[in-house]
Amino acid sequence: MKKIFISNILESVQLQQQVELFGWVKHIRNHNSILFLDLVDSTGKIQVTVSKSRLKKHFEKVKDVRPGSAVRVTGHKHNFNNKGRKNIEIVAETVGVLGDYNLKITPHPRSKFHVFDEKYTDLVLKNRSLYLCNPKQAAVLSFKSKFVFELHKYFQENKFTFIEPPILTEMLLYDDKTAFHFDYEGNKVWLSQCCTFQLEAAILAFEKVYSITPSFRSEHSRSDRHLNEYTHLKVEVAWSNLNDLSELAENILYSMAIRMNEVGKKELKILGASLHPDDYKPPYPSITYDEAVRILNKKGHFAYGKSLGRSRLTELTKSFDNKHLWIKFIPRSAEAFPFSINPANKNLVLAADLIAPYDFAEIGGVAEKIHSKDELLERMAEKGRSSSKNIERYKSYIELRDAGLPPHGGIGMGIDRIARYLMKLPHVKDVLPFPRLFGRRWNP
């Protein structure tokens, strides 16, 4: 793999040295007997000077090359003066077009335009493959690539074990309506909504486990925060309680802000985004769900027991100086059955939602999981899961409560949401290369 990147040529190759160079034409300026090609790849931009006298019969083909075409250039590295500043150019000996650009789509994928603006959403999603190379879109995906890696690094450094959960499963966290199902060898099977069932088993082997995995929700939401298919960070920890878990979640978020501000500098600059790790510094204020409802009821009626919607969450973070906010002890009616009941108030569970300020709303949650078999069966009945068929489906999960399962709990975070939040993007779809949104065709 000897191919050289543009950044290598800019930084490492000596002047006068011969180079072989690959890239895409970004601009072409035609001064009759001389052409200036601006070539780009993911690492930088370089000017290639092509003279008619040197290139002879190939000049005509190169003259008509369209922006977006892939080219191979050989030549020598030189300096030239541009408005008093020294710049680097390649004086070309050969130019070969290796991939023609023949499309008429506008704006041109490699051009500067507000790719995340709503008015381009339809165009960009319908032509997703073409617009991945847009400089701002590419910066987002590059940031995401580093983000996923830094997450793995965080957990590996902190002695967590990575678990690959199955995608096909019979165990659902929520109801069947919000799950995708299909026929597998004559049996009904679902796409995983959450891997808590498998991670809880794995703590018997490793105490501290995590997964970064696709999760699927068949939700009919057109909000800027929901995808049918998204990347789910799940963590499960033995011997842990709500305080341990909130502390860990805060540490994850803060550490990622610090790390991404370092390793994502270039991408943030391209996006014109600024990331201030101090904004993510723990500890975060915490209120109970009951207190949240009291605050909200001062301004208008809110029905106790429901999920707090996005606008209300934004209102709450505003009243806490736009800080991150924990809302803890959620009504059991609003939460999934594996969450532990609060012994001090049996209408609530030992769970807390992590709310980001500035309208980004919920980005994660923590919960103690049920440890006793009787409590689990009670909660399953409450959620309509006590048929013998359901008891059979969740058998292995129930059985863990007889297998030396210690008190434990977990964290769930939508990492697309967090990446979006760190970059302050208008929509969560932008952080996945091929987002699956409700109401859109699945292609590509």
Added chain:
Amino acid sequence: MKKIFISNILESVQLQQQVELFGWVKHIRNHNSILFLDLVDSTGKIQVTVSKSRLKKHFEKVKDVRPGSAVRVTGHKHNFNNKGRKNIEIVAETVGVLGDYNLKITPHPRSKFHVFDEKYTDLVLKNRSLYLCNPKQAAVLSFKSKFVFELHKYFQENKFTFIEPPILTEMLLYDDKTAFHFDYEGNKVWLSQCCTFQLEAAILAFEKVYSITPSFRSEHSRSDRHLNEYTHLKVEVAWSNLNDLSELAENILYSMAIRMNEVGKKELKILGASLHPDDYKPPYPSITYDEAVRILNKKGHFAYGKSLGRSRLTELTKSFDNKHLWIKFIPRSAEAFPFSINPANKNLVLAADLIAPYDFAEIGGVAEKIHSKDELLERMAEKGRSSSKNIERYKSYIELRDAGLPPHGGIGMGIDRIARYLMKLPHVKDVLPFPRLFGRRWNP
């Protein structure tokens, strides 16, 4: 998260110091007024000494605790002599059972037995959640956790961008029969067999991309090498040819052997497995498919044009001193449509399979991908994909050939197969916590 691991107590805590300790009971020896509990977690084993006089009324409960139960112990760290060697024990002040073990399954999950032996396969898979904590099974999963991380690290260090492909897709690499499909909002949609279609688009943005992602194959195979759901490593590189790609694949495998021999030392020791990185050192010998058939035909008839089966691959690696072996220029009839036709012999494609010795058979492959639109349409017709509906399904993929797509190619590797091979395990299922095998229930 102040919880202390057993390894920390063994290594870092001072003698006489008070400790709080969590773990699972592995063995219990009852000497009437004194109990010896062997406690384990994922980091080690420690002896806890419990005297009746000190524990008083709790002693009776602790005495009857069953191996596998989760306990909390407080006490002090001491030395004791065992056959002339100094050992560490905790002299307990309190012992609390936090998670009872009430199951009658045998062999006990935490006991030593040949967990990978075929005679236990059915038992272990039916009770998968319980047997993850078996010491050898846990060592395999811990090795796999590190393996996935080291793969990410390799690619990030080498400036590849991680791409998260969609799982739901309309674009299939192979035929519909080997894909899982279901209804998505009234439309037929498939689970991804391969993300080449998305990675090829991403090279327009990043030149060098990779993915580590679930892939799905509805194959009716009961071999020790096939899963319906597995972890797929896919790499795609702009400006690359078959030589570049083989070299890169060899480098990946060799680098992983070196890294895993370092970071997986502890796990390999538990498994009694030895890993010799020198065995993986490139370059690997390479023969053409035609030469392979000639070698095989000396020993018996082999029908030209078909996939070489496992026993034949093993025979071939044997005749090359049990080295890794490339088999290149595969018949186009045997390969998927995105692979480039060999201009020197149009019945062959520019693809090569990487064969591991000792009956582990194929562990990966490399291929140049089709770069011209006409060639792609020809190959699609050949594979029965030229209906207008199919042209629509693959529209975005075809269109890339008009979007400045350069010559390029990719690598595909089953990372479960490679992890299995490095550890020399009898079956690929053992490297996934919840493997999905043909003919098995999907639960858990």
